[in-house]
Amino acid sequence: MDRRQEILEAATKSFSLFGYKGTTMEQVAKIANVGKGTIYTFFSNKEEILKEVVLSLIKEMKVAMDSTIDANKSFTENGHSVLMKMLEFRERHVLFAKLIEEEKELRTPAVKQMLQDIEDEGISYIASRIDIGISKGEVHDCNAPLVAYLLFKSYLAFVVDWQQIHDEPMGEEQILDIFKQTIFRGLQKQ
Amino acid sequence: MDRRQEILEAATKSFSLFGYKGTTMEQVAKIANVGKGTIYTFFSNKEEILKEVVLSLIKEMKVAMDSTIDANKSFTENGHSVLMKMLEFRERHVLFAKLIEEEKELRTPAVKQMLQDIEDEGISYIASRIDIGISKGEVHDCNAPLVAYLLFKSYLAFVVDWQQIHDEPMGEEQILDIFKQTIFRGLQKQ
DNA sequence: AAAATGACCAGAAAACCATTTCGGTCATCT
DNA sequence: AGATGACCGAAATGGTTTTCTGGTCATTTT
Structure with a gap:
């Protein structure tokens, strides 16, 4: 499945649940089933x-x-x-x-x-x-x-x-x- | 002059100028030309x-x-x-x-x-x-x-x-x- | 070779504690 | 009797240490 999309959805979920500050990149990575570093191949920052x-x-x-x-x-x-x-x-x-x-x-x-x-x-x-x-x-x-x-x-x-x-x-x-x-x-x- | 009124006016002035938190009772007392304790004979608290x-x-x-x-x-x-x-x-x-x-x-x-x-x-x-x-x-x-x-x-x-x-x-x-x-x-x- | 990964780093945030401030009291003074 | 300001404890402040986290990159996986 599209990793980029997966990350985006994970982020949306986490932002809605814990807010922007309350969301860690580690968390997003985990939800998206992705290594933290992978996120940065698609997005430049949080x-x-x-x-x-x-x-x-x-x-x-x-x-x-x-x-x-x-x-x-x-x-x-x-x-x-x-x-x-x-x-x-x-x-x-x-x-x-x-x-x-x-x-x-x-x-x-x-x-x-x-x-x-x-x-x-x-x-x-x-x-x-x-x-x-x-x-x-x-x-x-x-x-x-x-x-x-x-x-x-x-x-x-x-x-x-x-x-x-x-x-x-x-x-x-x-x-x-x-x-x-x-x-x-x-x-x-x- | 009415001490109570004087205190009230001093407080109004100070609240407008410094806000509620920024106003100290000491300050109000000083502006009202009154001892701090005197305030508490008219009002129970800030x-x-x-x-x-x-x-x-x-x-x-x-x-x-x-x-x-x-x-x-x-x-x-x-x-x-x-x-x-x-x-x-x-x-x-x-x-x-x-x-x-x-x-x-x-x-x-x-x-x-x-x-x-x-x-x-x-x-x-x-x-x-x-x-x-x-x-x-x-x-x-x-x-x-x-x-x-x-x-x-x-x-x-x-x-x-x-x-x-x-x-x-x-x-x-x-x-x-x-x-x-x-x-x-x-x-x-x- | 290209993509993914997580240990790692620096800076930001949190936790902690020492010190100060301030709301409220009360013994003293007028 | 009424006013006062020194005094008290709780709360705020500030500075320091520790933890956390965004972002990087050398290594691993595909």
């Missing part, structure tokens, strides 16, 4: 692996989002389904939550940068969708990047911040409802 | 003082907000002016910013609790205003506490998170605009 792992996660999410978007449907409808898709991801991918937690607790610089990259990526993606909505006349004119920022941060507030205080995570339908009733509704033209 | 300081700050903000609310004006109009009032506070009261920073950097438990209290207080206040809006028929029916949560978090995202990445804080009119165009707009009935 951070590189994190980047690849996150990159592939982002790519996966983007593909999932793009595939849910239907050009025939309205901006709001698409917004809802994309949001739902994102919410499904939250369950499956513990990695993000782990990274965010780690950034808050340990302040690992590599992780901070990574999260910033994810944020930028996510926001610019949302902004581009908003711009499309505006040009189609479905969304009223607004500062797309700022609205995207608002959407992204709100999403995190409900998905990440919420369960750090309340014991149980907020239901997906509930989150969707709030977005429908407030931001999405507000963005709709007239 | 945390108690923080609570009082924050409480009076909250009270002050509430008064300011209440006074800007005009029963004759619409929910949205009032929302805007209250938001602006809050934004003014951010400039004048360094204390909140200092506390938030401290919570992130030092993870002082007392401070964390305090910020949580402020958040709860703020959210329930907003929620009550939303409920009034709903009963007046100005705001469409929605889960008031959750919407309040959204508003509060969004506010923090623009006021606190924003300038931690971008060098300059976001302009007040810009923040107001975003809220107008999205959440406030979405809340308006029909």
Whole structure:
């Protein structure tokens, strides 16, 4: 089997379980059934692996989002389904939550940068969708990047911040409802 | 002059300047022109003082907000002016910013609790205003506490998170605009 | 020969301990 | 009776030693 892929999967597993700092290369090697040195024939260093792992996660999410978007449907409808898709991801991918937690607790610089990259990526993606909505006349004119920022941060507030205080995570339908009733509704033209 | 008050003011000054941890009781005593022991005739401990300081700050903000609310004006109009009032506070009261920073950097438990209290207080206040809006028929029916949560978090995202990445804080009119165009707009009935 | 490996190294992190600081008390003073 | 600051123990700080871990490379395996 593809050794490179094997290592990547081992790293993903370990990062999700123990965080970035908590993961040792020895550990990754063991999980991947590979000598430690072998890792360095495929990746130049630990951070590189994190980047690849996150990159592939982002790519996966983007593909999932793009595939849910239907050009025939309205901006709001698409917004809802994309949001739902994102919410499904939250369950499956513990990695993000782990990274965010780690950034808050340990302040690992590599992780901070990574999260910033994810944020930028996510926001610019949302902004581009908003711009499309505006040009189609479905969304009223607004500062797309700022609205995207608002959407992204709100999403995190409900998905990440919420369960750090309340014991149980907020239901997906509930989150969707709030977005429908407030931001999405507000963005709709007239 | 009222010794108690004097101590409270000294503490406020020191907390704003050096943070909670960075403030020593010796320091507070010196600023207040009081012996250290005297502080303990009015307050049982340091945390108690923080609570009082924050409480009076909250009270002050509430008064300011209440006074800007005009029963004759619409929910949205009032929302805007209250938001602006809050934004003014951010400039004048360094204390909140200092506390938030401290919570992130030092993870002082007392401070964390305090910020949580402020958040709860703020959210329930907003929620009550939303409920009034709903009963007046100005705001469409929605889960008031959750919407309040959204508003509060969004506010923090623009006021606190924003300038931690971008060098300059976001302009007040810009923040107001975003809220107008999205959440406030979405809340308006029909 | 090409690829894989794990012993090895240097620097980073953790553990440890000596020393200082600071919240809170209380005997003394006003 | 109220205020005070010297004093106490617990907690924080800082410096030192020890352990750990990312990354290398000489040796082994295929």
